[in-house]
Amino acid sequence: MKPLDPRLLRYARAARGVFVLGALFGLLRTLAIIAWCWSLAQMIAAAVLPIIGMPTGLVSDGSFALTDLSWLALVAVAALFLRSLASWGTDVVAARGAVKVKQQLRGAALDALDVGSPERGDGKSDAELTTSLGRGLDALDGYFSGYVPQLILTVIATPLLVLSVFLADPVSAITVLIVFPVIPLFMIMIGMATQAVQDRQWAQLQHLSASFLDVVSGLSTLKIFGREQRQSERIARETDEYRSRTMKVLRVTFLSGFVLDLAGTFSIALVAVTVGTRLVSGDFPLALGLFVLLLLPEVFIPIRQVGAAFHASTEGLSASAEVFEIIEGSADAGWIVDGYEARGERSPLGFAGVEITRNGRSIMEPVSFEVAPGELVVLAGPSGSGKSTLLSALLGFVNQSAGTVYRPYEVAWVGQRAGLLQGTVASNVALGDPEPDAEMIDRALVAAALPGLAQNTVLGASGAGLSGGQAQRVSIARCLYRAWRYDVGAVLLDEPTSALDAASEAAICAALRAEANAGRAVLVVSHRPGVLEAADRVVRVAGAAYSESPAAETEVTA
Helix, strand or coil: CCCCCHHHHCCCCCHHHHHHHHHHHHHHHHHHHHHHHHHHHHHHHHCCCCCCCCCCCCCCCCHHHHHHHHHHHHHHHHHHHHHHHHHHHHHHHHHHHHHHHHHHHHHHHHHHHHCCCCCCCCCCHHHHHHHHHHHHHHHHHHHHHHHHHHHHHHHHHHHHHHHHHHCCHHHHHHHHHHHHHHHHHHHHHHHHHHHHHHHHHHHHHHHHHHHHHHHHCCHHHHHHHHHHHHHHHHHHHHHHHHHHHHHHHHHHHHHHHHHHHHHHHHHHHHHHHHHHHHHHHHCCCCCHHHHHHHHHHHHHHHHHHHHHHHHHHHHHHHHHHHHHHHHHHHHCCCCCCCCCCECCCCCCCEEEEEEECHHHHEEECCCEEECCCCCCEEEEEEEECCCHHHHHHHCCCCCCCCCEEEEECCEECCCCCCCCCEEEEHHHCCCCCCCCCCHHHHHHHHCCCCCCCCCCCEEEEHHHCHHHHHHHHHHHHHHHHHHHHHCEEEEECCCCCCCHHHHHHHHHHHHHHHHHHHHCEEEEEECCCCHHHHCCCCEEECCCCEEEEEECCCCCCC
């Protein structure tokens, strides 16, 4: 777990502004601290020395007279004001930067998921992604409001304050340099322990979120079989485990705060004893000694607070690391890659020697076939043979390990899941169209065998309110609407009639034939006999092999 991950600056530009402005405010605050300590030390010396009778020796060297108290007080007030202003500015910059950084990281992660969807291979469930992009990134508030300002202050203030102590008293500065590394050493040791317990806590939270989503999704089935009580007990156990891991994180946090404060206190005390001894012996100016004593706590405060703030921000760091993995995963999921060609409209689509591997193993032998404009081709084969994977490669959701994939630049497609959203039927059919064409929506619904479905029918979440077959036909209507609206060059469909009866399937096949007759290349993944009969050609894949046949010859071995 890195205190500062360089990827944060790469994927969230707002973070750069936080560090730049934070450094400027940190410099202003450091200068104000030095001015405050100096003016306060001079004021105390000027007020005390007349009372103790101006002793001989070095005690009175460099001190001011009582008449100088007014302007010394003015300097002290001005320094205090600047210090408060710098602290306020740092907090504002950090708070606003946190909002922008979270927004940019969420946007980048969602874009990455969109590029790779629906063929993500990261193994993360929807609940885990939601937790990372929601609760996890929200935890970055603590990172930016607490940890980042202290980190910047440590980098900016500590060297300047140590230099000020050195100019005032080299002996004290050398002592500080000797004892100072003790605190970072403790921070590293405790940070390693914190990383372990925080990672376990975050993993438990992810597991709890996924379990809860599974229970909610299958609640009706659990009720039917009377198993809801066991799931309730399981959620309670996992919740208690998360509570236990959270308490372990808090114990480490409190322990680290105690250790850092103890180390800092002993370090300050060691330097203070040497300064006090020389003041008592009269070998050290009073004003200079007070200046060093006032400045010493400020030297150690940033490093102590950065250690304490780090523990409060570890959850956000753990979540952001997962978000970075999501973003970087899109580098291998983009649709404009080597071996991928997006050609002009009304051009053929196809595969030339395409191989696809997963986990280092080829899932099919080189595939080569083409779908010309005006042709309806069905891609058939047993489950798991790679049909949907080939379609995903054509869409750019997965990358081939060899060969070339080519297609028209604009396509319309239907996946195995309807993918409907809450809203009206019209908004689902014209999804993404800023100016929907009502007449074209009706035409698409009729072509998808839904002539009686009103456009203003309101659907619930995930298309609730429609049967499985109706939802599938609405998604086909969406595909047809896009094909007509944008005059695309190809139409791709993955098992479009799996939930339809024979009559509805025949209507969909007629609509696909019409699209082919309109000059579009139509590729359908299906094993239904009615769809196979409607095709011009059938391309069969069987894992590591494929073959082609006319539509009439449905019995073809791979």
